[in-house]
Amino acid sequence: MALKTNMSRRAFTKMSMLAGAAASLGISMSGSLVEADTAEAATTTETKKVRTSCHGCIQMCPAIAYIENGVVVRLEGDPEAPVSRGSLCIKGLNQLHTMYSPRRVLHPLKRAGERGENKWEVISWDEAIELAATKIKEAIDEYGNYSFFSSVGGGGSYSFMEAMTLPMAMGSPTVFEPGCAQCYLPRWSMSKLFYGGDDQSIADNAVQEIFRPEEDNKAEVVVIWAAQPSVSETAESGRGMAEIRSMGVKTIVVDPNFSPDAAKADVWLPVRPATDTGVILSWFRYIFENKLYNEQFTKYWTNMPFLIDPDTKLPVIASELFPDYVSPTPDNTPAYVCYDLKTNSVQPFAYSKPEDSTVDPEIFWTGTYNGKTYKTAGQIYKEEAEPWTLEHCEEVCWVPADKNEQAIRLYTHADDGNRAPCKGGDGVAGICNGVAADMTESASQVPIGLMGLDSIMGYINKPGVSMTQKGGGYFTSTPTGEKVIERPVTYNNGFGGMFSDMYGVGAVIGMSEAENKERIEKLGAAMPDSQRILNKLLQDRLGMKDHKGLYAWCHSHIPTVRQAIATGEPYKPRVWFDMSGNKLAMLGNAKSWYEVFPEVDFIIGQYPMLTSFHVEAADLVFPLREWLEEPMVNMTQLNTQWLQNECTHIGETVSHSIPAGQVVNRVREMYGGHIPNGLELGGGMATAYLGSATEQEVKESTAETLMAPSWDALQADIDKYVPCVTPKDQYFQYYQHEMTATDGLPAGFGTESRKVETYTQIVLKMARNGYPFCYPNPQEACDDYSPICTFIEPCESPYSDAQQQIGDRDEYPFILTSGRVPYFHHGTMRHAPFSRELYPAPDVRINTRDAEKLGIKHMDWVKVTSRRGEIHGRAYLTEGVAPGVVWMERFWNPECFDDSVPEAKRTAGWRECNVNVLTKNTAPFNEVYGSYTNRGFTVKIEKSTKPDIIWIEPKEFEPFMPTLHNEPRTEDVF
Numbered sequence: 001m002a003l004k005t006n007m008s009r010r011a012f013t014k015m016s017m018l019a020g021a022a023a024s025l026g027i028s029m030s031g032s033l034v035e036a037d038t039a040e041a042a043t044t045t046e047t048k049k050v051r052t053s054c055h056g057c058i059q060m061c062p063a064i065a066y067i068e069n070g071v072v073v074r075l076e077g078d079p080e081a082p083v084s085r086g087s088l089c090i091k092g093l094n095q096l097h098t099m100y101s102p103r104r105v106l107h108p109l110k111r112a113g114e115r116g117e118n119k120w121e122v123i124s125w126d127e128a129i130e131l132a133a134t135k136i137k138e139a140i141d142e143y144g145n146y147s148f149f150s151s152v153g154g155g156g157s158y159s160f161m162e163a164m165t166l167p168m169a170m171g172s173p174t175v176f177e178p179g180c181a182q183c184y185l186p187r188w189s190m191s192k193l194f195y196g197g198d199d200q201s202i203a204d205n206a207v208q209e210i211f212r213p214e215e216d217n218k219a220e221v222v223v224i225w226a227a228q229p230s231v232s233e234t235a236e237s238g239r240g241m242a243e244i245r246s247m248g249v250k251t252i253v254v255d256p257n258f259s260p261d262a263a264k265a266d267v268w269l270p271v272r273p274a275t276d277t278g279v280i281l282s283w284f285r286y287i288f289e290n291k292l293y294n295e296q297f298t299k300y301w302t303n304m305p306f307l308i309d310p311d312t313k314l315p316v317i318a319s320e321l322f323p324d325y326v327s328p329t330p331d332n333t334p335a336y337v338c339y340d341l342k343t344n345s346v347q348p349f350a351y352s353k354p355e356d357s358t359v360d361p362e363i364f365w366t367g368t369y370n371g372k373t374y375k376t377a378g379q380i381y382k383e384e385a386e387p388w389t390l391e392h393c394e395e396v397c398w399v400p401a402d403k404n405e406q407a408i409r410l411y412t413h414a415d416d417g418n419r420a421p422c423k424g425g426d427g428v429a430g431i432c433n434g435v436a437a438d439m440t441e442s443a444s445q446v447p448i449g450l451m452g453l454d455s456i457m458g459y460i461n462k463p464g465v466s467m468t469q470k471g472g473g474y475f476t477s478t479p480t481g482e483k484v485i486e487r488p489v490t491y492n493n494g495f496g497g498m499f500s501d502m503y504g505v506g507a508v509i510g511m512s513e514a515e516n517k518e519r520i521e522k523l524g525a526a527m528p529d530s531q532r533i534l535n536k537l538l539q540d541r542l543g544m545k546d547h548k549g550l551y552a553w554c555h556s557h558i559p560t561v562r563q564a565i566a567t568g569e570p571y572k573p574r575v576w577f578d579m580s581g582n583k584l585a586m587l588g589n590a591k592s593w594y595e596v597f598p599e600v601d602f603i604i605g606q607y608p609m610l611t612s613f614h615v616e617a618a619d620l621v622f623p624l625r626e627w628l629e630e631p632m633v634n635m636t637q638l639n640t641q642w643l644q645n646e647c648t649h650i651g652e653t654v655s656h657s658i659p660a661g662q663v664v665n666r667v668r669e670m671y672g673g674h675i676p677n678g679l680e681l682g683g684g685m686a687t688a689y690l691g692s693a694t695e696q697e698v699k700e701s702t703a704e705t706l707m708a709p710s711w712d713a714l715q716a717d718i719d720k721y722v723p724c725v726t727p728k729d730q731y732f733q734y735y736q737h738e739m740t741a742t743d744g745l746p747a748g749f750g751t752e753s754r755k756v757e758t759y760t761q762i763v764l765k766m767a768r769n770g771y772p773f774c775y776p777n778p779q780e781a782c783d784d785y786s787p788i789c790t791f792i793e794p795c796e797s798p799y800s801d802a803q804q805q806i807g808d809r810d811e812y813p814f815i816l817t818s819g820r821v822p823y824f825h826h827g828t829m830r831h832a833p834f835s836r837e838l839y840p841a842p843d844v845r846i847n848t849r850d851a852e853k854l855g856i857k858h859m860d861w862v863k864v865t866s867r868r869g870e871i872h873g874r875a876y877l878t879e880g881v882a883p884g885v886v887w888m889e890r891f892w893n894p895e896c897f898d899d900s901v902p903e904a905k906r907t908a909g910w911r912e913c914n915v916n917v918l919t920k921n922t923a924p925f926n927e928v929y930g931s932y933t934n935r936g937f938t939v940k941i942e943k944s945t946k947p948d949i950i951w952i953e954p955k956e957f958e959p960f961m962p963t964l965h966n967e968p969r970t971e972d973v974f
Contacts, residue, residue: 045069051078051718052645053634055158055627056091057825059205059233060635062723063088065628065647070969072096072628072647077235080723083211083637085243089234090823094832098626099648100962103609103831103894105623106651115597116908118615118897125652125662125973132577132620132659133666135602136170139575145171145677146540149561149573150660153177154581155826158632159656161495162691163579164554166660169689170667171677173537173556174564174573178586179826180555181547181929183435186443189552189929193762194451195460196490196509196750197469202432203232205635209468210249210430211240212638212732218428218464219244221410223252225450226276227434230260231822236637252407254279255436256817257845257887258880267407270882272398273817274440274794274936280449281791282393283408284385287456288364292412294421297458298363300354301737301748302756304378304456305338305361307346307369313764313784315377315753318348321369328352330743331512332487333754339365339376346374351754353738353746377759381452381788388791396799398882412457421458430459430466436819439934442792443926444549448760449789455756461735470639470731485741488750492772494554502681504531505538507772509762510750520776530688533679535777538770540570546782547930548766551773557930558587559921565596577604577660578618582611582827584910585892588921588932589868591911606659609831612892612910622659623652630655631698633705633724639731640723643706643714646699650967654695658974661693695972760787763928785928795924796867796937798884802924805867805938812866812938814850814886818915821889831894833957840952842913843876845887846941851877856943863944864888866918866937872947873913886941890915895951900959905949912947 048067053060054075062078075093079086098104108128113119123131139147148170152163160177167175184204191199191206199206202224210219222244229237238260245251245264253265254276262268271279287293298304306315318325318335327335329351338349338361346369347359363378375383390401413420413427420427431454437446451467459465489510491497500506504523507516524531542564543557544550550557565573584590597603597617605614606622614621624630632644632655664687668675679688692698699711708714708721741747748754752762763785765771770779795802797815805812823835830836844862856862858877863870864886873888881887895901896909911917920933951957 047073050645050647051643051722052628052647053642054088054092054095054235055632055634055644056089056095056828057233058203058635059236060642060644061088061092061235062637062642063092065645067647070648071965072099078642081637081642082213082640083237083240084235085239087235087239089238090835090838091825091829092235094829094834095626095628097832097834097960097962098608098829099628100964101609101831101960102963103960104626104651104964105607105609105621106653106967107623108652109621109623111619115619116616118610118906118908120621128620128622129659129662129666132604132663133670136575136663136667137670139601140170140676143572143574145675146174146571147574148172148577149174149176149575150577150579151176151583152579152581153179154583154586155828158634159579159660159691162657162660162689164494165688165690166577166579166664168534168537168679169664169675169687171533171675171679173541174561175554176556176558176561178558178583178588180553181443181550181558181926181931182439182588182934184438185553185555186438186549186926186929186931187433187447189549190444190447190760191451192490192492192552192750193509193757194448194751194760195455195467195756196488197467199447200431200433200450200454200466201227202229202237202466203227203434205233205236207237207432207466208470208636208638209732210244210432210464210466211237213243216463218426218462219249219430220427220464221250221252221413221429222466223254223407223411223429223431224261224265225254225431225433226436226446227432228255228259228261228819229432231820232434234822250410252410256881256885257819258878259819267403267410269399269403269407272396272882273815273885274442274797274933275397275791276437277442277445277449277789277791278388278393278397279399279404280446280453280789281385281388282390282397282404283411283453284381284449284789285388286390286405286408287412287453288382288385290414292408292414292420292422293456294458295363296354296424297421297460298378298456299361300357301458301460302455302758303336303753303761304363304376304381304758305349306377306753306759307337307339307374308377308380308759310373310375313787314761315759316374318350321346322348329745332510332515333745333748334752336753338362339367351745351748380759384788384790428459428462428464429457430454430464432466436817436935438931440794440931440936441924441926441933443931444763444928445786445789445792448787452758452789455758460756461737463734468734469736470733471726485736485739485747487741487743487745487754488747490750493551499534499554503527503534503679505534505775507775509752509772510754516775527681530680533677537679538774539777539779543930544770545780547925547928548770548773548779548782549928550930551770557925559925559930559932562593562596562921565599572599574601575604576600576602577663578613579606579656579660581607581613582892582910583613584616584908585612585827585890585914585916588916588919588934590914590916591869592921606656608653609894611827611894612908615897615908616910623654625649625653625655629653631702631711633702639726639728641706643702643718643722645718649970649972650964651970652973654973655692655698657691657698658693658695661689661691662974664689665693694974763787766928783927794936795933796920808867809938812940814884814939814941816864816866816886816888816915816918816937816939817935818888818890824889827890827892830892831960833960836951836957836960837954841950842873842889842891842915844873844941845876845878845881847881847883847885848877848879850883850941851875854941854943856941861944861946863942864918864939865942866920866939868920869917871911871913871915871917872944872950886939888915893950895956895959896949898959901949907949912950
């Protein structure tokens with residue numbers, strides 16, 4: 001596609017004062033360019049329109065880039081995108097400022113002074129790779145493989161798989177990510193254990209069904225719980241929510257902050273931060289008490305009627321109570337035990353179609369059998385929820401009882417007559433959750449509870465509900481090409497369980513013990529060294545004895561890694577390869593990490609810009625491409641995949657996977673081809689590192705994903721391959737669990753019981769031996785994890801009696817929570833002048849009555865202090881947070897080390913306004929995932945003054961204005 005224009009190539013200078021208005025339609029560099037003289041402007045310049053995708057957040061929104069002479073001059077949304085529909089948010093529009101920012105790192109940098117001085121020497125790529133590889137090899141030779149570790153996360157990176165597998169290739173078990181246990185892993189992982197399907201996350205692209213534009217989209221009520229799609233993915237899920245609201249979909253928002261989504265909601269529940277589990281239990285109680293649940297679905301498609309052994313806490317297998325019982329189902333589908341209402345007795349409960357069941361199972365039952373008292377899983381849940389009346393919930397969680405009841409009745413269609421699911425009706429709703437609960441001790445309990453609510457309502461695998469599995473995963477192909485349905489199973493260890501088959505580790509949920517044993521033995525025979533090494537890495541990963549849910553993404557427990565660096569126990573990580581972002585802005589209790597930097601011998605970073613972390617810690621920095629330069633396919637919109645294109649390229653920047661790929665290859669060469677104890681794919685022919693080492697590999701992989709024969713073929717006819725569309729009848733499927741599988745039974749779900757495990761029994765096995773991740777070699781046992789949603793009072797709160805805060809509780813009277821704003825994603829964009837002009841410093845949202853008591857006026861600067869540190873922000877007076885609550889966005893300030901700041905005043909910019917100076921990274925942690933406390937801790941607020949090197953006025957951001965348009969377009973480095 002090409003257009004003709006009389007616009008000439010001109011220098012970037014001052015931005016137009018009307019840029020904010022222009023941003024609503026698409027952003028252009030024309031307002032940032034000096035006017036050419038008349039003769040120059042008369043020349044005709046070809047403007048190319050190139051399809052690409054924005055990657056300003058976790059999502060990828062299809063976009064169109066306008067390019068003149070190799071320079072991207074304008075961005076706008078692609079109108080063919082099925083959810084974003086031509087929208088781009090401020091994060092995407094600001095890519096022109098980040099792409100051509102004077103703060104870009106265009107060449108490898110080696111530290112030229114002491115850490116913290118921000119002095120650098122430009123070196124060649126050969127020197128940089130050699131230096132990194134030498135430092136890693138020296139550490140392995142002197143201290144062993146476990147001296148190496150990696151990290152990722154914090155925004156602006158795509159290196160999740162690369163960071164996960166880089167230490168494996170080096171023979172080390174240690175990798176971490178601030179956005180793992182604190183962002184998304186608990187929701188993602190728990191859904192696989194709960195029912196083997198997609199999670200309820202609306203801000204991480206899992207929930208797609210509700211956004212379908214077709215008339216058969218039955219979405220009627222959407223509950224947005226602890227999420228802000230309007231600011232997290234503004235152009236995609238934010239736009240999607242706006243569209244479905246306009247079609248009459250009602251919404252309920254559970255959030256301490258009066259977010260844009262809450263402002264548009266039919267019901268807003270302003271929950272006290274980090275007490276979501278109390279509200280969830282109040283919903284369970286009300287639904288149970290008023291019989292609003294879908295009884296048919298709960299009886300036959302969940303494990304709620306199963307009898308639970310009081311000793312093991314696990315569901316009773318039929319053969320345990322009935323030794324002579326012969327199950328009519330295969331070994332991979334056990335028969336359990338229920339209380340049968342037909343015979344009023346305890347009976348085996350074999351898996352079958354509901355209409356073929358020989359029993360009528362009771363959901364709520366307590367009774368004795370052979371001298372032992374049993375309860376059903378439903379009864380256990382009912383008793384847990386019993387104290388949580390609407391009034392008790394209001395007292396503890398600050399949610400008004402009348403509003404809570406209104407929300408529950410809307411969610412259950414209680415007032416819709418025969419359309420209510422409890423009456424067999426077709427009323428549809430669904431819960432979409434978000435990151436807030438991941439950042440608390442309740443990180444596993446919240447997704448268990450929210451999926452549990454959808455399960456007892458039967459809001460699963462139906463048109464218009466969030467827990468509808470997509471992508472056609474139920475179906476497999478026979479050698480003849482026929483599509484058949486097998487008994488669903490769930491793989492584990494890595495995304496999609498990829499390491500299970502790669503290396504023969506981990507059980508497959510839904511296979512029998514014999515099937516799993518045979519599979520593991522077969523894979524182990526094919527690659528015994530790889531299986532042995534990975535099993536050892538699993539056993540030795542830091543923090544995994546207590547928080548085994550981290551195995552799902554093969555990550556370590558962050559506070560335990562920090563402790564190992566500080567103490568050397570059980571081993572000391574010494575060489576660090578960080579693959580993205582500003583760790584000082586993203587890691588909890590940042591000061592505690594700053595204090596252990598001297599214990600790390602060599603630190604490697606990679607990023608498009610320098611951040612606080614690189615200034616304070618890095619010894620070597622690799623320059624990365626911005627998203628306008630890097631080819632990729634990542635997220636989907638509905639049943640479509642889109643290209644992130646190589647629109648331009650400047651400097652010696654490379655795609656995100658390449659530095660580590662080059663370093664791994666060089667370390668292998670230094671060792672003669674094999675890193676001692678390093679994990680390799682079978683036979684040692686390939687390293688375990690799953691990342692491309694050259695741009696050509698990146699490009700060909702991208703083309704293959706879009707079903708193009710090559711990168712050149714893709715570029716020659718982009719419209720032919722983009723978007724890559726999966727036929728709707730293959731991607732969107734419903735009632736899959738009811739379809740007949742090859743064994744003659746209903747397909748069911750990818751769990752042990754083949755049912756939705758509302759009582760999530762697998763987490764009990766996980767706590768005791770690491771199953772399904774640590775198989776066949778078990779992990780050491782820890783305390784049992786809860787298989788149901790339970791209430792946990794936050795450690796720091798007005799009601800907590802925790803010893804660590806009881807003595808000074810009155811000194812910290814406010815509960816702080818946080819969230820995103822639409823201008824930034826995690827730690828990104830703080831150097832983008834448009835975003836910073838609109839949001840120059842973090843607001844501290846505080847209730848007007850609280851502010852009045854403290855003598856604080858709107859936009860006054862305040863000091864926020866926790867037990868771990870103090871920062872500053874601007875008071876934003878509002879009734880959108882409850883008295884006693886304050887809300888603040890994470891922040892850091894790259895202006896603090898800008899050359900325009902007097903050298904004597906410069907800092908690394910992470911201490912001034914960074915919420916993670918305040919956060920808590922010590923116990924108690926979430927039991928399953930080890931999540932620490934990023935939200936829902938206590939602080940005090942005092943009137944203060946602005947730190948003198950923080951920029952506020954628009955003119956102050958002039959040093960961040962784009963200047964690199966004259967950089968020549970360069971060839972690939974590797």
